[in-house]
Amino acid sequence: SVPPDPSLPAGPGAALALLSLLVRAAAPPAMCPPGDSGCRFLSVVDLFDRVIRHSGRIHSLSTELEKYLPPRNNELGRPARKCHTATMLTPNGKEYAQKIPREELAYLILKLLQAWKEPLSHFNQHIENLQELPGESLSKAKQISNMVHELETGVEKVTEKMQSMGIISNSLHGMASSEAAGLSISNEANMMSDSDFIHCFRRDSNKVQSYLKILKCRIMPENSC
């Protein structure tokens, strides 16, 4: 079951939270602008739902963008694309994703997102110079880049909240070092072809979404799981 939110005051706060939970059960939660103090009752479930939706949108956008960047002729039939995030050890199946510690899964999600921040902005600059691409694809790429930043913020917020509530431990080991790792592998990303790049990103966005869903259902199995 969900541990009680310590940030909530006991009596009316709990009732309010319950009410908000009930309301949320009936209708999708109203969007709260980031940093809004009025949103302090946002539950972890709520935050999870948002980041999952967000990652889903990123995945849809990257699927659309992939259509603009078909593999070149000499790449046809050459599926062995080496993604720059391929070196990361990530769960490649349900059972594995359910087995690894929750902290590690959260950490993996963050690591994946961080690994794409830098390459995405490079990619944006790169495809802006491509004449053959329609403006629509450029705006999509830009949107993806922004959304990845937002998603990272969102996932960080969920993680912090879960840590503060004691749902997961604080030992997000190697968060600092991952930044360096992300930078180093981002060079690899720049070496990829455009179609490979977007293919890899699409795959990783799907990874992130899947991990987020698994994580949510592991932490709060009773909430629409």
Added chain:
Amino acid sequence: MKQNLISSVQIILLLPLTTVGLTSQSFPGKPKIIRCRSLEKETFSCWWKPGSDGGLPTNYTLFYSKDSEEDIYECPDYRTSGPNSCYFNRNHTNSWTTYNITVTATNEIGSNSSDPQYVDVTSIVQPGSPVNLTLETQRSANIMYLWAKWSPPLLADTGSNHLYHYELRLKPEEKEEWETVPVGVQTQCKINRLNAGMRYVVQVRCMLDPGEWSEWSSERHILISGGQSPPEKPTITKCRSPEKETFTCWWKPGLDGGHPTNYTLLYSKEGEEQVYECPDYRTAGPNSCYFDKKHTSFWTIYNITVKATNEMGSNSSDPHYVDVTYIVQPDPPENVTLELKKPINRKPYLILTWSPPPLADVRSGWLTLDYELRLKPEEGEEWETIFVGQQTQYKMFSLNPGKKYIIQIHCKPDHHGLWSEWSSEKYIQIPNDFRVKDMIVWIILGVLSSLICLIMSWTMILKGYRMISFILPPVPGPKIKGIDTHLLETGKSEELLSALGCHGFPPTSDCEELLIEYLEVEDSEDHQLMPSHDNGRPSKNAKITPKETDRDSGRGSCDSPSLLSEKCRETCALPSTLQTQDVRDVPEKKAGKRSWESHCVASERKALLSNNESARSTWPAVQFPNNQPPVFAYHSIVEANKITLTTTNMNVGAVLVENEGRHQSLYSITETIPGGMEEMENLHSKTEQTTAQVKQNRSNEKTPFLDAALMDYVEVHKVRQDEEPTVLLKHKEKSGKIEKYTISGASKEYTKVSTVVDRNILVLMPDSRVLHTPASQEPAKETSQNRQQSQVDTNMSYCLTAPRDCKRETSGSDYMDPSSFMPSFK
């Protein structure tokens, strides 16, 4: 020379001309009949070859004779069989005749005939070639067959049908020898014992019996495949993951080349060089490979090929790349239930519920499913598709009643993957009896209500008068009046009067209260009385509440309310003359402008208003005995007096009195003014006098009891001089106070009613307290004197002092105790 030259030129020019002229000017060469042929033994044609034409246009004529006849005939049809031919149709063809045929070529110079040709139709029969030859190979039990098919030859005369015998020949392309295969009368042929991998040529011909074989048909070529060769390459048809945890790939084998063939699925993962073989060929059936959870990785691309191998060699399929995430295609949703809900007072709606496919583990979050449903009426053509999202139920409101719907649901992983198959069709009949039921209810209701209406209107017609009188009853006589009447008629007024004495009873607040109530009611009693008297005014007066009339008790003790009310009624009853007088005489426009009756009513209303006011202010006081009397008591008296005055045509004073009296009354709420007993008596007496005057002036319209009450006078019956001076007044009716006054006017004041004797005799006792309050007596006496001097003046002064008197009287309350007569009204 010149002539020679010209002639030589002419010769040169002429020479060729003469040569031309010489060659063309000959008769034609001899034509030759080359062939006569019958396609089907019923008609026949002959062709000839023209000889030299002799340089001139040449006509060719075919003549023939039959062996049995001498006659020579010309060809019946030069056209049907083409140029230089003659066609003999059915009518000119006889199978049993030999034709002697010659062809003659004719031009301007001469003619030339061919050699005769003798033709026996039966012997010249040769059909055309079969047409539309087609070839195909078929494999049966690993053996290759060749199927050849064709059609009979075409005929000019399509109406006939003949039986042909066919013959087929074939050979490998590179060989010279034909292999001939007799077929018979069929138009198809199955050929085996062919070598795989070779190309063959096939032809077919036909004949009629008897007759010649037709020409061979055009050649057809075919490659006989299979045989002893390596298998064709298989094709991977589909890979699918039903639950995003495992997946299966299927392939379609190619031709096996006539040998048992093995299939091997090989795969490698993205970024890895190593090639693995399929872990499980069996679980998913033939020609498939099942990848269990261990062998299924996500976010990696599988490179899959299928290799077919037999003795002769092997062949691999094209590689198939699979990203398992995007080949997830769940099973259809299960447990689809349709339930028709019928909420009360609302339209029925349909609830669809279903459950995700059993394989899909949606609770882990690993797989999230979106649902979509579609429906159509059973007879409809187009499906209506509704995207539902992730919920597993759906409510449908807009379904047409009376129709049968088919509903199906399928599902898909969100953001990737493929839609599942549609679930099995579910049928639901939307009943239309809801509305019918409702309609029945409404119809029954309508019939019932119309019946009721009918009955009611019927009874209305039958008993219309009664009903009208029931609904609009005649204005009833007031209850109080009735009681009053009864009381007066039965002489209970005397009891009433005797009760006024209150002798032996100490003054109580009850008495005061009752008195107040009585006085309050007096106005209303006027109203109550009015309708019976004059039907023109009941509606205005009907506003008076019966409660007030119910309190109509004890008033008479103070100022004979019935009389006052009568007076008021009288004033109202004398409208026209008085009104004109008012208009003429009264300076104040307020009163003057008003009609008489309205004035009367207005004053009464004012009295009521003030009564209400005073009631509010005085109710607390009422609870304490001997306290300030309620305002409305005297006020109403004032009103009454005023009315009385006006009735007696003292118009100037009337309005003034009214106004002054009102002011006075308002003023006296806060002020307790001791009033003399005499004043009170004066007032009463004055009232009586005016009343009497009114009565006298008035015509005899009054009700009998009023007449009796007013007109009867009182005589002193007896004065008892024994212990205390007591006056015994004898009167027929209730105007005892008048006698009282006359007696008191002599020297003593008989304010206390000692007893009532014989129902008509009032025993009065002198009041000792009156003597103790001379100060209060003085103005009273003055007013009484004034009153005696001038009736107008006295009226005025009396009206001014009246409030005090009344208060005094009630505060003293020695004078009477209405409580004694109270019960008679209760």
